[in-house]
Amino acid sequence: MTLKSPFMTPERAEFRANLERFFAAEVRPNVETWEAERHVPHDIHEKLGALGVFGFGVPEEYGGLGFDDPFLRCDYGEISSGCGASGFAAAVGGRVISVGPMVRFAPEAFKREVLPEIIAGRIGSALAITEPGGGSDVANLQTRAERRGNGWVLNGCKTFITGGVEADWFVVGARTGGPGLAGISLFLVPAEAPGFTRTSIGDKMGWHCSDQATLYFDDCELPAEALIGPENKGFLAIMGNFNYERLGMTAGCLGMMRLCFTSALDWARERRTFGKRLIDHQVIAHKFAEISARIDLTEAYLERICWTMAQGDMPVAEICKAKVQATKALEFVASEAMQIFGGAAYLRGNPVERVWREIKVMAIGGGSEEILRDLAVRQMGVLEG
Ligand SMILES: Cc1cc2nc3c(=O)[nH]c(=O)nc-3n(C[C@H](O)[C@H](O)[C@H](O)COP(=O)(O)OP(=O)(O)OC[C@H]3O[C@@H](n4cnc5c(N)ncnc54)[C@H](O)[C@@H]3O)c2cc1C
Incomplete structure (x- = not known):
């Protein structure tokens, strides 16, 4: 491109150059194989994690960069989707779209012990909003969470969840109140929660190297602290x-x-x-x-x-x-x-x-x-x- 940009600082140019080098050496030559194998190797998640790309807006004490920068977020988005298969960005991207609510609302112990592992690319996370009954009408989602004893019980189903086949943690939107947007809350769900199962959605038109899952919550038992953020105010967090x-x-x-x-x-x-x-x-x-x-x-x-x-x-x-x-x-x-x-x-x-x-x-x-x-x-x- 020949246009000069007042927004292209030397730091940003260096960040882009670093990323370009990484993608030229580690991703572009292999992405064809990963598309055929329907999988991106785990060490690539960790190598990207080491470059800091999962850490925007995450404080340093939780493994993040300690700052946010929309320009750098976009540089990463552009380069990762432009590598020859935009499914690559999705393959590592479940965590990108799920860490925001974790940083804002997760319990301190989670942020200190688990979040750094996610940001480093050592474990995976995913955002689960869409349901078989619909994805556009978020305010109408049907997965339900009810208080039982000291905790919660989750019932329902999510689908098309990027990274969901392998993710270790999920941010899940569920209904805790009445109908509409004022009855939705967010939950932090570990993959080993009792009553949780998942299957792959199967073959797709594209994004082959990334996985998408259907998640099933059948009397899925969660502790009290699984509710993250204010009860019945999850819709705003999802929109943000x-x-x-x-x-x-x-x-x-x-x-x-x-x-x-x-x-x-x-x-x-x-x-x-x-x-x-x-x-x-x-x-x-x-x-x-x-x-x-x-x-x-x-x-x-x-x-x-x-x-x-x-x-x-x-x-x-x-x-x-x-x-x-x-x-x-x-x-x-x-x-x-x-x-x-x-x-x-x-x-x-x-x-x-x-x-x-x-x-x-x-x-x-x-x-x-x-x-x-x-x-x-x-x-x-x-x-x-
Ligand atoms: C590969 C892939 C990965 C995905 N990853 C995730 C993920 O990680 N997490 C997650 O939660 N979801 C994920 N999704 C789901 C995605 O967000 C939904 O597919 C999307 O929001 C649309 O929802 P829907 O497919 O249920 O379509 P519907 O909501 O059923 O809509 C069908 C069509 O009707 C149109 N429509 C709906 N309502 C109206 C209206 N009022 N006016 C006009 N037109 C309307 C829509 O635009 C759409 O074209 C993923 C989807 C795909 C395909």
Whole structure:
């Protein structure tokens, strides 16, 4: 990219360069194999943990970085999803989306003993909100927690839970009160809790190297301190947590678009048709102008959002709009990149073919385009007056 950014500090450039080196040496050469094996080896989780990428917003005494930085979060999101298989980011990402509520609400003993293990990548954690009955309508979730004796009993089911097949700890949204958003609480559930079982959701369109699980809670017994955060106020915490997940996914789309740009450009410079390189056909060259404009726009939007967050504000509507903009841009970019590859784009193993299979999880997961547009207009107040 040629545009200069006032937000690219030397520290940030160094963080990106470090990450790029790690991904070039440890991830990119292996990601194809991990996709085929449906698994990312455990030592990679730990190596990433050592780079600090799970520790944003986590105090040092709990194993974290001791600071938060939305720019660095996005740099990690972009590079990890742009590595050739965005499922890699998901494979290690269950902990990324579940540590926020742990830091805010988990008991001190958990934060001192367990959280550092999660942040270091030695054990896994996952966020369990979606249920078979629906994921968009979080306020209507049905998993129920009831007080029994000194503790809680959990009954219900969660599905599509990223990292859930192997995770050691779960942050689970469950109903503790009446219907609607005012009756939801968060629970911290260990994988060995009595009454807890899980199965893989099975084969998927993409994100092959990451796992997603269905979780079953059948009279699952939990101690009193499993309730984290204020009772019946979990909905707000879930919504707050979504902001970071959506920010990371927007950055992920940026990384995937960059991958489309570079791999299609390499191809267009090499491939010859009608006596000249593909890139020398004006129609093809112009596609790169369109693709790079989408990339620049997404990057610029993200940086403004990050800057706003760094000032202490949470631009909820803009995060929603940016994620929708990014998934739509990704759809356009992947389509154009495939067009440039021609028939080669239709073969498994082509980097853009995989991106194509990963578009929809970005457009649906973490809040679908429809739901995010809806939240954006409500946050912007356009329905009032
Ligand atoms: C690979 C993968 C990983 C995931 N990881 C996790 C995870 O780690 N944790 C977790 O909790 N969840 C996870 N999810 C679930 C994800 O968040 C949900 O799929 C998503 O929120 C949508 O919910 P749903 O699939 O139940 O669709 P539904 O809620 O049933 O919606 C179906 C469709 O209808 C649209 N729709 C719904 N309501 C409205 C409305 N009012 N107006 C207009 N359109 C509407 C939606 O946008 C969607 O397009 C994952 C999903 C996938 C595919």
